[in-house]
Amino acid sequence: MRMNLILEVLDIPGQLVSILNPISELGANVVTIVHKREIKAEESKAAIEIALEGERENLQAVIDKFKEMGVNLIEVDDKVRKEKLSAILYGHIIDKDLRDTFDRINAVDGLVVSDLQIKLNGELESTALITIELDIGKREIAYNKIMEIAKEKDYLVIDEV
Amino acid sequence: MEECKLVLMGFGAVGKGVAKAIQMKKDMVNEKYGISLKIVAAADSSTSAICQDGLDEELLLKTKEETCKLANYPECGSELSGIEILDAVDYDILIEATPTNIKDAEPAKSLTLKAFADGKDVVTSNKGHLALFYKELIEAKEAAGVDFKFEASVGGAMPIINLCQETLASCGISSIKGILNGTTNYILSRMTTEGMSYENTLAEAQQLGIAETDPTQDVEGIDAACKVVILANSVLGIDATYSDVEVRGISDVSLDAIELAKEEGYFVKLIGGVSEKQLKVSPRLVKKNSPYAIDGTLNLANVTTDLADDITVMGKGAGSLETASAMLTDLINIIKNK
Numbered sequence: 001m002r003m004n005l006i007l008e009v010l011d012i013p014g015q016l017v018s019i020l021n022p023i024s025e026l027g028a029n030v031v032t033i034v035h036k037r038e039i040k041a042e043e044s045k046a047a048i049e050i051a052l053e054g055e056r057e058n059l060q061a062v063i064d065k066f067k068e069m070g071v072n073l074i075e076v077d078d079k080v081r082k083e084k085l086s087a088i089l090y091g092h093i094i095d096k097d098l099r100d101t102f103d104r105i106n107a108v109d110g111l112v113v114s115d116l117q118i119k120l121n122g123e124l125e126s127t128a129l130i131t132i133e134l135d136i137g138k139r140e141i142a143y144n145k146i147m148e149i150a151k152e153k154d155y156l157v158i159d160e161v
Numbered sequence: 162m163e164e165c166k167l168v169l170m171g172f173g174a175v176g177k178g179v180a181k182a183i184q185m186k187k188d189m190v191n192e193k194y195g196i197s198l199k200i201v202a203a204a205d206s207s208t209s210a211i212c213q214d215g216l217d218e219e220l221l222l223k224t225k226e227e228t229c230k231l232a233n234y235p236e237c238g239s240e241l242s243g244i245e246i247l248d249a250v251d252y253d254i255l256i257e258a259t260p261t262n263i264k265d266a267e268p269a270k271s272l273t274l275k276a277f278a279d280g281k282d283v284v285t286s287n288k289g290h291l292a293l294f295y296k297e298l299i300e301a302k303e304a305a306g307v308d309f310k311f312e313a314s315v316g317g318a319m320p321i322i323n324l325c326q327e328t329l330a331s332c333g334i335s336s337i338k339g340i341l342n343g344t345t346n347y348i349l350s351r352m353t354t355e356g357m358s359y360e361n362t363l364a365e366a367q368q369l370g371i372a373e374t375d376p377t378q379d380v381e382g383i384d385a386a387c388k389v390v391i392l393a394n395s396v397l398g399i400d401a402t403y404s405d406v407e408v409r410g411i412s413d414v415s416l417d418a419i420e421l422a423k424e425e426g427y428f429v430k431l432i433g434g435v436s437e438k439q440l441k442v443s444p445r446l447v448k449k450n451s452p453y454a455i456d457g458t459l460n461l462a463n464v465t466t467d468l469a470d471d472i473t474v475m476g477k478g479a480g481s482l483e484t485a486s487a488m489l490t491d492l493i494n495i496i497k498n499k
Contacts, residue, residue, distance in 0.1 A: 086425065086446055088418045117425060119417045127417040129425055156413060158422070160446040161338060161432055161453060 003052045003059045006036060008072040011046040019048075019071060026061045028054035047074060072133075084114070085142045086131045091155035093118060093128045101130075101149055110135035111142050165196050165496060166215075168250060170243075170272055171258035172205040172225055175286045175313070178485030179256055184218035186489060196496050202250045206259075208232030209239045209246050243268055247275050254495060256488060257285040263383060263403065266290035273298060277305040284491040286313035286484055292387035292403045295394040308498065310491035311395075315388040316341060316460045318483035319476030323490070325396040325464060332466035334396055336436035341388040343458030343478040344372045344379035345411050345431040349444075350456040352419050353428055359414065371458060381410035382431060382442040389433040389440050397435060406440040414444050422446055428454050 009015040016033070023030055031051040052059060066073060073081050093101075098116075105113050115131035134142050143159060150157045167183075169176055180203065187198045199215035210216055210224070210231045224234045232238040241249055255276040259269050266289040273290060276283050278301075285291075290298060291314055302309040312322050316339075325334055340346050344366060351362045363380065366372035378384045386406040393399040411431050422429050427446040430453055434441045447453035452473045455461050460478030465471055477483040 086427065088422060088429075088446065090413070090415065090418060117421055119421055121417065127415060127421055129421045129427075131425070158414070158418060158429055158444045158446055160427070160448075161430075161451075 001053070001056055001059065002031065003054075004075070004077050005050045005052065005063075005066075005073060006047055006075040007050070007066065008045045008047055008074060011044050015046075016048070019050075019066065019069070022065045022069070023050075023052065023062055026054075026065060027058040028052045028062050045072075079136075081136065082133055083136060083139065084131055084133055085139060085146075086129060086160050087146050088158040089128045089130060089146075089150060089155040090158075091125050091150075091153060093126045093155070094120075096153040096155075101153070104149060105130075105132060105142075105145055108138075108141060108145055110138045111145065163196050164199055165254060165492075166199050166201045166250075166252040167254050167256055167492075168246060168252045169200055169203040169256045169258065170246070170268075171260070172203055172221075172231060173258070173260060174481040175258040175484050175488070176203070176205075176256075177222060177225065178481030178483075179258060179488055180218045180221050182482060182485040182489045190493060190496070194493065194496055198492075201252050202246050203231055204242055204246050205231050207242050209241050210234035210237045211239045211241065211246065211250055212237040213250060244271055244275055247272065247279065247281075252281065254282045254284060254492060256492065257283055257287055258488070259287060261287050261378075261384075261387070262289040263292065263378070263387060264289075266293045270294060270298075273309075274301055277301045277307055277309070280305055280307060282308040282495050283310075284313075284488050284495070285309075285311045286488055287311075288314045288384070288387040288391065291394070292390040295390065295402065296400060299394075308495045310495060311391065312491050313484050313487035315391050316462060316474075316476065317343075317478040317480060318486050319460045319462065319474055319478060320487070320490075321392070321462045321464075321474060322395050323494070324472075324474060325392075329464070329466060329469065329472065332468045334464055334466050336434065336465045337392050337396060337462055338432055338434045338465075339462035340430055340453065340455065340460055341433040341442075341462070341478070342379055342382075342385040342431060343460055344376065345382075345385070346455070346460070346478075347371050347458045348380070349411060349414065349419070349429055349431065352414075352416060353423060354456075356416065356420070358416050359412065379410075380412050382408045383410075385431060385433045385442045386440075389435050389442055392433075392435045393440055397437065399435075399437065399440070401440055406442060408441075409443040411444055 034049045036047040112133045114133040118128040120126045202211040208230050269287040270290040348362045386408045393401045426449045432445040461475040463473045
């Protein structure tokens with residue numbers, strides 16, 4: 001059978017080889033590889049589409065291996081596995097316990113904070129862009145979590161459409 | 162040949178645009194629909210020009226331009242104003258283009274109810290009465306058995322209400338999200354491309370005439386919120402009024418936020434959202450390559466439907482002739498349905 005994967009790898013030399021090796025080792029065959037430059041991957045990462053052929057169990061083994069390696073699977077056979085939600089927070093981001101903000105989001109099943117960009121403004125309020133990686137269908141949960149924290153810590157939120 | 166006698170209330174940018182559009186298109190309307198459009202009265206805030214045989218559009222524009230008062234219209238000038246005019250002439254359709262008033266919706270509300278009571282159709286560009294008294298107006302319209310159209314009240318020239326009500330008649334609509342205010346979109350776009358602060362960009366917009374001297378209605382999201390209410394009622398059938406909208410404007414959007422968003426592939430836009438669950442106006446992140454990433458004073462609406470999936474429209478949200486185009490379309494549709 002055949003399987004289409006879209007995954008994210010670090011955009012540096014040698015990354016492609018590192019994901020191709022386990023494929024052959026696990027008895028699956030690579031049909032095509034396409035760099036998906038049109039997909040906006042995370043900073044310094046690139047999206048790659050790979051079509052594989054092999055027995056069902058071999059293909060599953062490849063997916064398990066990728067998960068073990070921490071490769072970010074964006075789509076498997078046209079089914080989106082993960083999505084991202086970004087939001088800008090404005091307020092006393094650091095002072096109002098940034099660690100706590102992270103922990104509370106990460107504590108929700110299917111949500112992981114994957115990136116935080118922050119512009120500090122001395123002692124004044126700062127601006128941060130937080131990115132959460134989430135399992136499909138958890139968008140509303142993630143949104144509500146951000147809003148709950150923002151309300152409590154008095155952050156203004158610019159959420160994603 | 163049949164006549165359609167019009168009263169044009171309000172002679173600011175929109176009213177003047179309507180006069181101009183009628184002048185430009187009356188031959189076309191005549192040819193296509195066999196109806197002769199005739200402005201029998203036009204009024205500015207304190208005076209009017211009234212002539213049962215019809216006023217000349219060009220002369221109306223010239224009189225207003227040169228003397229500031231329609232009372233100076235040769236031979237037909239009048240000191241009558243407001244609701245009195247509706248009793249002074251025989252007319253078929255009221256074109257109501259007075260300024261939006263979000264406090265008590267006057268004079269638009271009284272003018273509209275009076276026209277309904279007299280059995281006249283109304284076309285409006287006004288948002289105040291629709292945002293505050295939608296239900297009351299529609300009930301009065303239905304009781305009177307007349308037409309009431311207000312495409313120009315949301316998104317200016319951009320078709321959205323008629324699009325949803327008529328063109329997408331087969332579809333159930335679950336939500337509308339859009340950029341419903343051109344002034345704020347201009348300010349946010351300029352902050353993004355030029356790296357200027359909110360205060361400086363606002364000042365620039367004021368100098369260009371894009372923002373008003375008192376920009377509150379635009380920058381605090383009030384104008385967009387009115388449009389959200391109108392869409393909620395007219396398209397989604399939600400019985401809502403202005404106070405049901407959660408509103409946050411753009412005055413607290415910092416340059417830091419805009420730059421941070423830009424670095425990560427986003428723009429900040431003031432988005433009006435309408436759904437059964439929530440009516441909201443707030444600054445939001447939109448992806449750089451998404452349909453929402455429009456610049457300048459443009460407006461945009463994304464309609465989510467059950468059968469047709471997403472439909473997106475974009476167009477000029479303000480401007481004299483542009484807004485008038487939507488009103489003339491409403492007028493023609495009323496004529497066609499007769």
